[in-house]
Amino acid sequence: MKNLLYIGNKLSQHGFSVTSIETLGPLLEGEGYTLFYASSKKNKALRLLDMVWSTLRLRNKIDYLLIDTYSTSNFWYALLVSQLARLLKIKYIPMLRGGDLPGRLSKNPALCAMIFNHAYKNIAPSGYLLEHFQKKGIQNMTYIPNTLDMSNYNFLKREIIQPKLLWVRSFAAIYNPFMAVEVFREIKKQFPEASLCMVGPEKDGMLAKTKELALKYNLDVNFTGKLSKTDWIRLSENYNIFINTTHFDNTPVSVMEAMALGLPVVSTNVGGIPFLLDDKKTALLVDDGNTEAMIKAVKKITENKNLAEDLAQNSRAKAESFDWQQVKSLWNKILC
Known part of the structure; x- marks a missing residue:
């Protein structure tokens, strides 16, 4: 070799x-x-x-x-x-x-x-x-494509009564973590038991600023810092909607992982996202920075059980195409 x-x-x-x-x-x-x-x-x-x-x-x-x-x-x-x-x-x-x-x-x-x-x-x-x-x-x-070892991702069927939002990314301006807090602020008004967990390390000072914004709005956001893949996958079992708020993106692995885990995804429609996610089929997509549209999308998933289940099932099926057992042949063809 x-x-x-x-x-x-x-x-x-x-x-x-x-x-x-x-x-x-x-x-x-x-x-x-x-x-x-x-x-x-x-x-x-x-x-x-x-x-x-x-x-x-x-x-x-x-x-x-x-x-x-x-x-x-x-x-x-x-x-x-x-x-x-x-x-x-x-x-x-x-x-x-x-x-x-x-x-x-x-x-x-x-x-x-x-x-x-x-x-x-x-x-x-x-x-x-x-x-x-x-x-x-x-x-x-x-x-x-980026690859996943699908044996690490158990599909979990989630019942959504109150939105339990999960955000996983480095805290950097290009990933727009403020938008997650703004979305949660409005969701909390209609769904008092809603929650938001933000997982990821500091990158350019945005973690402290995002914490300040949550404190300003008196919101109880769970900031975990950086977690191992095993730990955040285990944590994801407590949440039922994945939100991706980025300004720029390619093919984010965290979104692919959310798809594999059966989390309905709401994402900004930027960069490579529309090549990864099909609006209304594997996710709900909104314009960059459109907080109001993301709030509506989260509410729509919460209130429509069939939609939530369809998004989860379809995105899991798409994620399976990224499994290493399929992707490795593409690498072997180039490297051997």
């Missing part, structure tokens, strides 16, 4: 959310590939140095270089490491993770061309990114 160096942000040990490097990597190891990783350094400069040094150190041992490629500051990691790989003649595979990568393509077309036009393959985990990149003339595009 092949030897792979996986470049990404392996930071859960520092309190950050688990990313693909810590989920896809072990799954590939389970298929017999040998994996090396960079980097778990918390400091950004040290992380970049570790990525560069690992590429140099392992250049004669690896067959492929996998690079998690984001749209914001971490874009520069992908740029530098990919150009080093070109210099060293290593086959590299950017995996498109950033929900606003189409914006990056428009803002920095020459830099993007340096990365993507010289890649062995470019992996798009959503039809959204696949479509945008192909329209921009990027070649060597392959669709491989």
